Amino acid sequence: xxxxxxxxxxxxxxxSQNRSEHTVIAYxxxxxxxxxxxxxxxSCDPGEISLEEISVEWVRSFLGDLTDQGLERKSMARxxxxxxxxxxxxxxxxxxxxxxxxxxxxxxxxxxxxxxLYLEQMEKLLKTPxxxxxxxxxxxVVLELLYGSGLRVSELAGLNQEDxxxxxxxxxxxxxxxxxxxxxxxxxxxxxxxxxxxxxEHSQRPLLLNYQGSRLSVRSIRRILDKLxxxxxxxxxxxxxxxxxxxxxxxxxxxxxxxxxxxxxxxAKLSSTQIYTHLTRxxxxxxxxETHPHAKSN
Numbered sequence: 609x610x611x612x613x614x615x616x617x618x619x620x621x622x623x624s625q626n627r628s629e630h631t632v633i634a635y636x637x638x639x640x641x642x643x644x645x646x647x648x649x650x651s652c653d654p655g656e657i658s659l660e661e662i663s664v665e666w667v668r669s670f671l672g673d674l675t676d677q678g679l680e681r682k683s684m685a686r687x688x689x690x691x692x693x694x695x696x697x698x699x700x701x702x703x704x705x706x707x708x709x710x711x712x713x714x715x716x717x718x719x720x721x722x723x724x725l726y727l728e729q730m731e732k733l734l735k736t737p738x739x740x741x742x743x744x745x746x747x748x749v750v751l752e753l754l755y756g757s758g759l760r761v762s763e764l765a766g767l768n769q770e771d772x773x774x775x776x777x778x779x780x781x782x783x784x785x786x787x788x789x790x791x792x793x794x795x796x797x798x799x800x801x802x803x804x805x806x807x808x809e810h811s812q813r814p815l816l817l818n819y820q821g822s823r824l825s826v827r828s829i830r831r832i833l834d835k836l837x838x839x840x841x842x843x844x845x846x847x848x849x850x851x852x853x854x855x856x857x858x859x860x861x862x863x864x865x866x867x868x869x870x871x872x873x874x875x876a877k878l879s880s881t882q883i884y885t886h887l888t889r890x891x892x893x894x895x896x897x898e899t900h901p902h903a904k905s906n
Contacts, residue, residue: 612655638690745804752797758855761848
């Protein structure tokens with residue numbers, strides 16, 4: 609079978625699997641790019657290439673060329689996944705007797721370090737809401753719980769008044785998979801909650817309400833952070849998870865052990881928490897460079 613016929617067959621297979629139009633187009637373009645590369649190397653029309661000409665050596669050569677062009681590993685991994693699916697289908701249909709991509713490992717994707725706020729930035733943000741108004745008092749609660757207890761934005765939006773144990777300064781939080789955990793809150797958070805509830809006219813169960821008296825949504829919390837960051841004069845876009853990242857980073861910088869931070873964040877695996885050690889290592893390096901007399905040569 610010729611390559612252009614195989615590509616049409618592959619497109620039909622993806623569509624029959626109810627893949628999104630974006631996925632079908634992306635995979636089609638990835639295979640077409642490989643075939644164009646092969647055609648250029650063989651000095652022939654890509655559509656005239658026979659499937660039998662596709663080999664592990666040519667796939668590796670193609671990936672090597674992409675590396676030389678500076679393509680990100682994430683994009684390379686997707687192209688390899690497209691080639692793997694394409695070859696698997698051709699084997700299944702009997703047009704290839706072996707999968708030339710099977711022996712090629714996907715490139716390892718480096719974990720992106722999470723964005724976080726430095727302590728001075730966080731303190732500036734915490735001082736921004738106007739707590740003399742009910743909405744400002746509510747926004748203060750948003751900041752204190754996202755940062756002070758490391759909540760996910762969905763966990764914050766889902767809090768009810770009965771989830772707050774003011775005597776023990778604890779929160780009952782429903783995390784991923786509706787798993788419940790108990791997390792502490794700061795004195796600042798407790799005071800903010802008390803001020804807000806005293807000013808509020810509505811008695812509904814949700815802890816946080818919008819101006820209409822309904823539960824505050826995740827989208828609204830994101831908009832609140834955008835507004836507060838602008839008012840605080842912070843240079844970067846602030847999203848809710850940045851405050852959760854800041855919570856974890858500042859705890860580890862302060863000497864908290866990794867297991868405790870894992871429990872507080874509600875991570876099922878310790879590996880999910882370990883990414884923050886990269887951030888604290890950067891902090892330690894900075895402290896070391898700035899304070900040790902032999903850290904840097906003059």
